[in-house]
Amino acid sequence: MDAIDVIRTKRDGGQLSADQIRWVIDAYTRGVVPDEQVSALLMAVFFRGMARDELAVWTQAMIDSGERKDLSSLGRPTADKHSTGGVGDKTTLPLAPLVAACGVAVPQLSGRGLGHTGGTLDKLEAIPGWRADVHEEAYLAQLREVGAVICAAGNDLAPADKKLYALRDVTGTVESIPLIASSIMSKKIAEGADALVLDVKTGSGAFMKDPEASRELARTMVGLGEAAGVHTVALVTAMDRPLGRAAGNAVEVTESVEVLAGGGPADVVELTLALAREMLAGVGRGDVDPAEALRDGRAMDVWRRMVTAQGGDPDAPLPQPAERHVVTAPATGTLTRLDAYALGVAAWRLGAGRARKEDPVSAAAGVTWTAAVGEQVVAGQPLLELHTDDAARIPRALEALEGAVGVDTGEEPLPLLLDRITA
Incomplete structure (x- = not known):
C-alpha cells in the first residue's frame, strides 16, 4: 500500500477500499505513515465525505486499533449513553445509577470538559475523594457488584x-x-455494551447548532452502531438554553442528587427518564419503569454505592465558592431567552472549564439560575448567581452574559426532545 494512492483516491472523489482503509489506519497508529500524509487524507475526507459502507470500515478499523471490551461475564445486559455535549448537561450522573437500579449494567466511560461544555469527570471530581481512574479488574468488579461505573477511558480503547x-x-x-461520527462511535462501540443511546444536542450551546445537521450526525452514528452489532438509538435534544438550573461542577452534582432524590428541575428529570427508557428498551427491558426507581430510592442507593466504590464520600459537603455575584432579571414578563452558549462561556470564565486539556478546573465555580425559559420573572429579582474562587474572573463572565437573557422577546424555544432516530 502507498499512502499517496490512498490520498489521491479520496482527493479525486473515489471510494476507499476496505483494504486501503484498514491499512492506513493501522499504519498511522503504528507511526509508519506520518502526520502530514494523514492530514492530507483528513482534508480530502472533509471535502469529499464518505459513503456509508466506507465509513463503517473506517470506524471498525479505529476500533480494531485497540481492544473491544467483553462484558459477557457480567451476567446481565449492558447499555451505554453518549451525549455530544452541552451546558448544564448532567444527565449521566443520575442516569447511570438509575438504569443500574433497573437491572441493566452501565459501563460509562466519560471525558472532561473543554471550552464552554462541561465534562462528566470534572463534575464528579467535585465529590471529595472520588477517583476517575479505575483499573480493569476493579471496573468489572464494580459493574458486577454495583451495576454502574463512570470513569475515564484507558489508552487501550x-x-x-x-x-x-x-x-x-x-x-x-x-x-x-x-x-465526528467515527471518532465518537469507535470509542463507544469499543466499550462493549449491548445497546447504546445517543443524546445529540442542537442549538447555540451545542457542537451542532442546526437541527438538521444534528439529525444527520445522529443518523450517521446510529448507522455505525447498528453496522457494528450494537442496538443504537439517538435522541436529538435542545441545547438553545442550558439544561436544568446549574452549570459548573459541584453545582451540577447537587442538582443530580436532587433528581435522584425524586426532585430536581423538570427538564433534567424528563430527559433522564427518556434516555433511561431507551437504554432499557434497547436490551429488552422496555416493561421496566425507571420513574419507579427514582420514587422508591433504588437509584439513590446505587448512586451512593457507585460514588463510594470510587473512593468518594456521598455525604461529604461539596466545595463552595469564595465569591458570589447576583445578576437580576432585566424586566417583568416571560423569560424567553437564556442562551446556553453564553452561560457556558460564563461558567468557563469563572473557572469551571478549561481552554486546554491540561488546564485545572475549579470544583466550586459555575452559574445557577432561578427561572427557566417559559417561566415568569419580575424585574430586579435575582435571576443568575455567579460562583467563583477568584473575584477578578467576574467581569469577564458578565461580558459573556451580555444579551444572554431576554424577556418577552417573542422567541420560541426548541422542544426539549426534537427527534428520535433509529436504524
Whole structure:
C-alpha cells in the first residue's frame, strides 16, 4: 500500500477500499505513515465525505486499533449513553445509577470538559475523594457488584482515534460529520455494551447548532452502531438554553442528587427518564419503569454505592465558592431567552472549564439560575448567581452574559426532545 494512492483516491472523489482503509489506519497508529500524509487524507475526507459502507470500515478499523471490551461475564445486559455535549448537561450522573437500579449494567466511560461544555469527570471530581481512574479488574468488579461505573477511558480503547483527533484539531478538519461520527462511535462501540443511546444536542450551546445537521450526525452514528452489532438509538435534544438550573461542577452534582432524590428541575428529570427508557428498551427491558426507581430510592442507593466504590464520600459537603455575584432579571414578563452558549462561556470564565486539556478546573465555580425559559420573572429579582474562587474572573463572565437573557422577546424555544432516530 502507498499512502499517496490512498490520498489521491479520496482527493479525486473515489471510494476507499476496505483494504486501503484498514491499512492506513493501522499504519498511522503504528507511526509508519506520518502526520502530514494523514492530514492530507483528513482534508480530502472533509471535502469529499464518505459513503456509508466506507465509513463503517473506517470506524471498525479505529476500533480494531485497540481492544473491544467483553462484558459477557457480567451476567446481565449492558447499555451505554453518549451525549455530544452541552451546558448544564448532567444527565449521566443520575442516569447511570438509575438504569443500574433497573437491572441493566452501565459501563460509562466519560471525558472532561473543554471550552464552554462541561465534562462528566470534572463534575464528579467535585465529590471529595472520588477517583476517575479505575483499573480493569476493579471496573468489572464494580459493574458486577454495583451495576454502574463512570470513569475515564484507558489508552487501550480506539488508540487510532486519539491520534486522529489531535490531528483534526490542528488541521481544521474537526467539523466533518463522518470524522465526528467515527471518532465518537469507535470509542463507544469499543466499550462493549449491548445497546447504546445517543443524546445529540442542537442549538447555540451545542457542537451542532442546526437541527438538521444534528439529525444527520445522529443518523450517521446510529448507522455505525447498528453496522457494528450494537442496538443504537439517538435522541436529538435542545441545547438553545442550558439544561436544568446549574452549570459548573459541584453545582451540577447537587442538582443530580436532587433528581435522584425524586426532585430536581423538570427538564433534567424528563430527559433522564427518556434516555433511561431507551437504554432499557434497547436490551429488552422496555416493561421496566425507571420513574419507579427514582420514587422508591433504588437509584439513590446505587448512586451512593457507585460514588463510594470510587473512593468518594456521598455525604461529604461539596466545595463552595469564595465569591458570589447576583445578576437580576432585566424586566417583568416571560423569560424567553437564556442562551446556553453564553452561560457556558460564563461558567468557563469563572473557572469551571478549561481552554486546554491540561488546564485545572475549579470544583466550586459555575452559574445557577432561578427561572427557566417559559417561566415568569419580575424585574430586579435575582435571576443568575455567579460562583467563583477568584473575584477578578467576574467581569469577564458578565461580558459573556451580555444579551444572554431576554424577556418577552417573542422567541420560541426548541422542544426539549426534537427527534428520535433509529436504524
